[in-house]
Amino acid sequence: MEKVRVGIVGSQFAAQLHAESYSRCPAVDIHSVAAIDNLDEFGEAYGIPNRYSDYHEMFANENLDLVSVCVPNYLHKDVVVAAAEAGMKAIICEKPLATSLEDGVEMVTVCLENKVTLMYAEDWIFAPALARAKQICQEGGIGDILYVKAKETHHGSHSIFAQKKEYCGGGSMIHLGIHPIGFIPWLVEENITQVMGMVTGGAEQNFLHKEYTGEDWGAALVVCANGTRGFVEGNYITCGGMDDKIEIYGTEGNIHIDLTQGSPLKVYSRSGYGYAIEKADFTHGWTRPAVDEFMSLGYVNEIAHFVDCVQNNMDPPRGTTGADGLRALAVTLAIYESAQQGCLVQIPTN
Ligand SMILES: NC(=O)c1ccc[n+]([C@@H]2O[C@H](COP(=O)([O-])OP(=O)(O)OC[C@H]3O[C@@H](n4cnc5c(N)ncnc54)[C@H](O)[C@@H]3O)[C@@H](O)[C@H]2O)c1
Incomplete structure (x- = not known):
């Protein structure tokens, strides 16, 4: 071939x-x-x-x-x-x-x-730990999924474009929170239909990054069409390297996933070494270096x-079509609208 x-x-x-x-x-x-x-x-x-x-x-x-x-x-x-x-x-x-x-x-x-x-x-849809979690859910391992809590956070983007709303379309929610926003419908196999969001407003309203024109913290409660609840978060106020954590709660159990800081390696280094995980400041003292981030992040x-x-x-799988990307964007923009208006926002089903 x-x-x-x-x-x-x-x-x-x-x-x-x-x-x-x-x-x-x-x-x-x-x-x-x-x-x-x-x-x-x-x-x-x-x-x-x-x-x-x-x-x-x-x-x-x-x-x-x-x-x-x-x-x-x-x-x-x-x-x-x-x-x-x-x-x-x-x-x-x-x-x-x-x-x-x-x-x-x-x-x-x-x-x-x-x-x-x-x-x-x-990429979250292809992360081995998240694919395994979905498999366990599909086997009935935690019963029916009731609630999913998921976040991607770190201490700020390396890219000047991601720091400016005019290039990025927002701040940490559109840049980082969009991962959990894409992940939850893939896991639950139901679209997100309602959101209630809250964000720092960018620039002077930000917690830390006054030079960013988009928010440096954002979170939202979301509801899927089948009633599953979710909490999604993206923030730029987290020190210590990228922190992606997911919790899935079902009627018969729960699953906790540490996507970025749960390495099997534990290193103590007095001299420091090359690289631990994305956005980590240094490698001295105790660290948990990723084995292969390209793989573990999907x-x-x-x-x-x-x-x-x-x-x-072949068609791309659920969660990764252009239409799925459009849906994730619609949810993200609805979170911004909700944050601005201080009310629950419905997302049309098509
Ligand atoms: N999936 C993920 O986890 C992930 C991680 C990081 C970034 N991203 C996404 O990837 C995209 C790029 O982010 P990045 O972090 O690499 O940004 P970056 O600022 O590091 O790089 C931007 C790139 O765009 C190129 N570029 C800019 N204007 C161009 C033009 N007119 N023509 C051709 N090339 C041009 C630059 O040469 C540069 O290589 C963003 O949409 C970002 O959201 C995704």
Whole structure:
């Protein structure tokens, strides 16, 4: 079978997550990259021969089976639409799908019209610990799911684009909270239909990050169509490295998952060492270094699965279609509306 010819748009943090995961897929040729910085360093690191400073040029020159969109949120629409209209076969878009519902609807529509498969990169769905948790739920291990509490938190984004609402579409809720927002409907297999949100308001209203124009703390109570309750949180006020925790409560038991800080390794280091976990400040003293974050956070399985979808003409699984990305965005924007109005917001079912 011919290798899947991949192009990546972006060359920094998320692009690295994709490139590292592609490089573990024997079926993939990472053929091209387009970005406005770090092109050669990134290209050399992953052996990518074709490098472009303009993604339009890449789409005009290359016949790609799969495009990874790893640019700031506000550019997702432009890149996805350009890729679809240029005839690329399939697209993986990083989260959030877009910064507005109008953009998200356009992306899904243009891909549909051009018969392009749009896949939404919610990596939590492919995290081995979360996939195992869902399997236990499906086996009836904790009875019926009543309540899910889930958060992604750390001490602030490395990306200037994620710090500004105009590029990001919000703050920690759209950037981090969107993971639990995408995860819960996948776990429960029911859409979120109501939300009650609260966020710090950005800039001077933030707890810590006055220079961020989006919120640095956000949380929401959510209700699924079957009555399952959830609590989702995304914040930039958490020291000590990225902290992703999930608790699932059922009629017959519960499951607790520590996605980022639950390493089997426990290291005491007087001198420090290279890297422990994402967004950790230092590696001195006692630390719990990740064994393989690309794997444990889901990126490796996500990319392998999407490549499989392209090779075998399969639809992406629940939670990772363009429509699922649009739904996660609608829930996130409803949380902002709820926070602003101080009331429960309903999300239309379609
Ligand atoms: N799934 C996850 O866990 C995860 C983690 C981090 C980021 N992300 C998402 O990935 C996306 C990128 O985030 P990041 O952290 O890599 O950002 P970043 O700021 O580290 O990198 C931005 C990249 O976009 C490229 N870029 C900017 N403007 C461009 C243009 N006009 N044409 C081509 N390339 C352009 C830059 O060259 C750079 O490589 C965001 O949507 C973010 O939400 C997802």
